[in-house]
Amino acid sequence: NFLRCGRLISPASELNDIVTIHVINLGSSIEIVVFNSEDYYGYSVPASEIFQAAENLTVNIQAPTFLTTPEEEFWPYSQQLYDALLRPAEEAGILSSSTRLNFVLDAPFQSIPMGMMHDGSQYLAETYTISNALGLQRSESALSGRSRALFAGLIETGPSYDDPRVPDSFGALPETEFEAIAVQETLHSETLLDGAFTAERFADEVATGNYQAIHISTHGQFSSVPEQTFLVAWDELIDVRDMARTFQRAGNIDLLVLSACQTAAGDERAVLGLAGVAVQSGARSAIASLWLVDTIGSSVLLEQCYEGIGYGLEQAEAL
Helix, strand or coil, X not given: CCCCCCCCCXXXXXXXXXXXXXXXXXXXXXXXXXXXXXXXXXXXXXXXXXXXXXXXXXXXXXXXXXXXXXXXXXXXXXXXXXXXXXXXXXXXXXXXXXXXXXXXXXXXXXXXXXXXXXXXXXXXXXXXXXXXXXXXXXXXXXXXXXXXXXXXXXXXCCHHHHCCCCCCCCCCCCCHHHHHHHHHHHCEEEEEEHHHCCHHHHHHHHHHCCCCEEEEECCEECCCCHHHCEEECCCCEEEHHHHHHHHCCCCCCCXXXXXXXXXXXXXXXXXXXXXXXXXXXXXXXXXXXXXXXXXXXXXXXXXXXXXXXXXXXXXXXXX
16 A cells, blocks of 8 residues: 555565565464475464564664664564574574575564574574565666666755754764765766755656666655655655656666665554665665664675675675
8 A cells, every 4th residue: 555556576486595484463473484496384473472572672773772782682582583483494494504585574573674683692694695575576686896876965964954854863974975985986876965966966867877776875764654754865855756756767776775764763664665765766676774873884884785796796695
């Protein structure tokens, strides 16, 4: 209903290196269906056993103090989720360290990064390459150092910050400059910074530039309410409907990067706003944050991610 797309696409299952994990909320129980190209395995967990763990982990992730929270404080919740959602599949022998995990998540798990699940020794992200399905269809992408990229971002605050929908907490983003340099060093990029990043100029570039990657570094808000889902350009806000119109004019986008904080705290369906942007863009893959990110840390992360892409890694591997 949110995307107005009519129907969902069946997940691709012909790839031997991927295991798809469906986590389905049926109210009183959580059903997990794990399948690869050859077989599937299903099990269920009483919702009462893990709903509280999911809520506690989400509260930690979205708290402004998350940066300074000792890991030991949220490990119990991460381990509860791992034991319920993944350990049965691992014990059944369906998973191996070379497997890529592709999650298809129901609420309230959509707002939790699956890589944070903890097996008691390490995080899931330390063992597996992880991705989340947005359109329920996985497709390989082929970015390389020869790919064309559009970088659009804000360093200073502009006229759009006067819009009443913009929270007072939105300020300058000096680290945007470093993200722009990382993209320029990896891909053939066109850069729109501050006054050059107007809504109209951005829409024109997307429509005519034939870009394989689009990186947007700015403030944003993602919500299950379309009117409250937007990105901040220099002169005005770009809401999800404007983004749909813009991206419908583009060609095939291999990677969409939304380097913006997730600000819809408390909205367990907020990831639909993010999915809406990605699906409407036609992007084969997307990278975005699920919490209030540390801007310096995220810039370093993305710089290293682009280095991996430059070395020929697929996006999920590079991340």
